[in-house]
Amino acid sequence: MAEKRSMGKEFTKGFISENPVLRLVLGTCPTLAVTTSVVNAIGMGIAATIVLIGSNIVISALRKIIPSKVRIPAFVVVIASFVTIVQMLVKAFVPVLDESLGVYLPLIVVNCIILGRAEAFASKNPVLVSAVDGLGMGLGFTTALLCMSSIREIIGAGTFLAGTQSLLALFGENVLGGFDGFTLISGNGALKPMVILILAPGGFFVFGMLMACVNKLAEKKGKPKAELKGCSSCPMAATCSLECKNDIKEGNV
């Protein structure tokens, strides 16, 4: 980071201007997979945020020790240990969530957001700023998941926050008077839930619409649009074996 930014900015950038899912288009696989219900999305968001803060702190603290040639394996080892801790905790305290998240919980290891923050931020910045960056990015990820899953669950299943008890199992049984979500569209009346939004095509559709909305929001603030810029924006461009003919022609390399 060439310019010095304030702590507050490092925290808030994760929400809109550099939202990992909707602006940087990272971690789309868990995003599409777990946003079928709000409870799943919150669980995934919290788990990823904890891993992100932990790995950012440790990688930032070790940034001068890790040789740059083996940095990626080193980052993955650090991230994997945090993911294992989180997975064990979830298995022990909220087993229902572990069941519904399935393979996506251990897959946080290869989540691009976490590896991306380690590579782009934590390995270049001091510990405290990295922790704030991790928190902001994690909450940004959670917010994006929350928006997507709310739309998908309300329209697609006709419920909101269904299965809250499985998440609240952390605090004991029947917390909040046994609240287990609202049923908005029962399916017996005239209205019926639109199942396609729970299915994969609906997921992609909601994802695209949200991305368009956030692009519009960012545009209003004068920020550039999120778009794929080809080889010039790729972190692997220097070591890539493929010839980037267009980039060479345009003189970008």
Added chain:
Amino acid sequence: MSVENKLNISASPHVRSKTSSKRIMLDVIIALVPALIAAVFIFGYRVLAVTATTVLTAVIAEYLSRKAMKRHNTIGDFSAVVTGVLLAFNLPVTIPLWMAAIGSVIAIVVVKQMFGGIGQNFVNPALIGRIVLLSSFSTDMTCWTEPLKWRTGDAVTTATPLALMAADKKDQLTGLADMLLGVRAGCLGETCAIALIIGGVYLIIRKVISPVIPLVYIGTFSVITLIAGNGDFTYLAYQIMGGGLLLGAFFMATDYATCPINFKGKIVYAIGCGLLTAVIRLFGSLPEGVSFSIILMNILTPHIESLTTPKPFGTVKEKKAKKEAAE
């Protein structure tokens, strides 16, 4: 008129045809009218309510989305009306009207306008409307009523001929004459084979569609079905008239924006449609596969097009030229 005006030379094209998108869409609407009238006879006046809902919603959705995107208004070309009618033809008559409206909005806003409006849609809008409704409200989308029962007031649910054949209940099938006239269960516009064929022939005579796609589509499908049915022509006749094949082949697969332009490309596209339809019907878990096969081939259309572009006279292919240069 003065001499100067007579000798005015303009840029090409000099020969102008009166064909316009509006004229083409009007022809398609005219071709769809016989099937609509037949549907009213078979399934009752609710057909008109469903069609009016889809058409109105499609036109309003087109107007509003063009307005929201600050583009010029295109409801005058009637393409939204065609989409609305085609979508209605793909729905069962008992469908709740709000579902039909949702299908229309998705077809127009998501598939057509978000990709740039008329001529820019990458798949057939009406078919996506149908597929979204089918996967969202599967019970309402597969609730078939018996034909002609609307006069007596009782709506009896039954199975479509294709579902009957898939379930091996051939004794419950209606006669072939009834199939031709459309007196069978099914989506409201797909049943009357004779009305659809009249509409299709009208479009071919008016040169709105080329006969290649429908003929090759139905031909490929027939060959595969004949082989699978051990040469049983009765089985083939039920397969051709039992689902949405005729509607799909004449009105859906021939959409200009989503089928190849070249003759060769059209043949490849139609063979693909026929093959996929037959495969889905014979081996798939759904009894009907016309909509899915057309959508899949729509998506492949750009690739078919790039592989079948005709070679201009006198040019040498790039690979061959390189080879010769190397020698």
